Amino acid sequence: MKRPKIRIGVTGLNAIDNPGPGVPVIRGLLEAKSFDAHIIGLAYESLEPGIYMHDLVNKTYQIPYPSAGADQLIDRLEYIQEKEHLDVIIPNFDAELYSFIKLSPRLKKMGIHTFLPTMEQFDERLKVNLPEFGEKYGIHVPKSEVIYQVNDHKKHMEKLGWPVVVKGKYYDAGIAYNADQLAGYFNKISAKWGLPIILQEFAHGTEYNVTGLGDGHGNTISAVPMRKQYITDKGKAWGGIAITDEKLLNLTRKFIKETKWRGAFELELMKDKKGQFYLLEINPRIPAWVYLAVGVGQNIPEAYVNLAMGKEVEAFETFESGKMFVRYSWDMIVNLSDFEKISTLGEL
Amino acid sequence: MKINKHIAVSDSGFVFNPVTGESFTANPMGIEIIEMLKKDQTIEEIHAAVLDRYHTDNTTVEKDVAEFFELLKNFSLIDRHETTEN
Structure with a gap:
């Protein structure tokens, strides 16, 4: 055909x-x-x-x-x-x-x-709204506060503790261990991405990511979790492995079901020593490591296009765990x- | 004591946990113990097999095997509820 x-x-x-x-x-x-x-x-x-x-x-x-x-x-x-x-x-x-x-x-x-996600979905998951998002949908998120002036950090440090993650509203982040470092990141990130700056409690543990696709009605079309194996100085995965953690998959299905997420996304999570996952960020788009999902049997870009074209798309049921991606430059x-x-x- | 059912172990001693994405390398004795655990052999049977194979004293075997189990537990390669029962 x-x-x-x-x-x-x-x-x-x-x-x-x-x-x-x-x-x-x-x-x-x-x-x-x-x-x-x-x-x-x-x-x-x-x-x-x-x-x-x-x-x-x-x-x-x-x-x-x-x-x-x-x-x-x-x-x-x-x-x-x-x-x-x-x-x-x-x-x-x-x-x-x-x-x-x-x-x-x-x-x-x-x-x-x-x-694409609706404007409400897009706004709700913004970094500045993440604590309310976590509370509304019963998902653990690290404590965070929004600041517009560098000195405003002082009133939040007792709650957040050191080190603290200093984040831009769209991109960029740094881990500050003291007020001087915090000021440095504040100035650098706000000059590039504007205000506000988000201060997030530093979550210790291992980084995990999930990419997936929701159909807009609460159904999970795709979900592939990955553990970063090699992280660049910009915090990007240069190598990662597909894993089958049911806890992660259930959390992802819950996220899609509760928010009725429409479109692709990436969840950034941290797993602490007790095995508890904390949601650090929701990116409302396909991540750069999506080819791993394609490689393990869930072609998210293909399903995305078919959903955009109004076609019926069957949910992916399985994927091959234990496959890795290793990025290279050329x-x-x-x-x-x-x-x-x-x-x-x-x-x- | 039961090894986590998801764990994959290759002949070369490469141990992969598909739930966490972690991988480890086991030496030949480690591979043998993991294989015995996979066959649901008891701690006593594992002690006896190691003692028989490596011709060493009982105290050394008990100490080494206990240390290895502790490692498996720390790396979440043994089902946690199983370890508490044993």
């Missing part, structure tokens, strides 16, 4: 040391059994490596930064749509999700499907003319 061709726009092509999920998402899409994927890259910067991976990406367009606002983004997407006739867009950055969620009805009118040789095209014309 001939498989349908689906034209998919993918962001997050920055396969760097703090990698965006775009390239592994594309690898999953190209391995899809239910359709043939035609990939259109959507990039913010001209040196995002995925732009030059011509065996994975058919064509790439530059799009405006989220800070430029939703109007500029929709203008650019209208231009791209005229040429590419996209069926689906998979946004892969936290910072761009707000715009894409807001624009999703307009995108739908243009023929572009998305499968130097591509790129013609200057390619760099010139994406830099000057905004497309390649």
Whole structure:
């Protein structure tokens, strides 16, 4: 039977040391059994490596930064749509999700499907709202406080204790062992990502992550837990192993059922010595290590596209545990003319 | 005492716990003990087998086997409720 061709726009092509999920998402899409994927890259910067991976990406367009606002983004997407006739867009950055969620009805009118969390779901799981989220859904989360001025930390330290994790509202985090270090992280992170800054109680233990997909009605379509085995100085997994911890899987199913989560997500958790899991963060998108899920039998990008297209998708029941991913870096040789095209014309 | 039923042990002594994602390397004697645990052999049977095979004194065997069980327990390779019963 001939498989349908689906034209998919993918962001997050920055396969760097703090990698965006775009390239592994594309690898999953190209391995899809239910359709043939035609990939259109959507990039913010001209040196995002995925732009030059011509065996994975058919064509790439530059799009405006989220800070430029939703109007500029929709203008650019209208231009791209005229040429590419996209069926689906998979946004892969936290910072761009707000715009894409807001624009999703307009995108739908243009023929572009998305499968994103609702604005309520997106807001509810924000780092600044995590304690209330934990309380509402009965999930353990470390204590945290939001600050707008560096000196405000003083009134929370008795409650949070040292060390404390200093987090940006979207990205970046550091562990501060004293007030000087805290001030350093506060200034560095707020300069890059803005205010507020979140101070989170430091949870001791082993890091675990789960990626998955909810159908928006409380059903779990996919859930794959992973233990980080090699962590970079940016806290990113450079190696990890799929595991079968039922406690983690039950927690994930509970999260999806209670929130009726729509779309992909990543849960970041810490397991303490007593075996108790603490939820550190919920990322409302596919993570950069998603290809592990594909490799163990749950092709999340494929299921995501089918859900976006309104198709019935059966939940994955099993996956192969004990398989690992080991990330590597790779130097591509790129013609200057390619760099010139994406830099000057905004497309390649 | 029962080894956690999920644990995978290869011939080379590579021990993998698919629940936690942790892996360990066991020496030949360690592999033998884990295999005996998997066959539900009792502590007494394990002592006797090790004593017979390694021609050493009973005190040394008891001490070494107890230490090894403690390691298995610490690494969550033995079902916790089983260890308390034994």
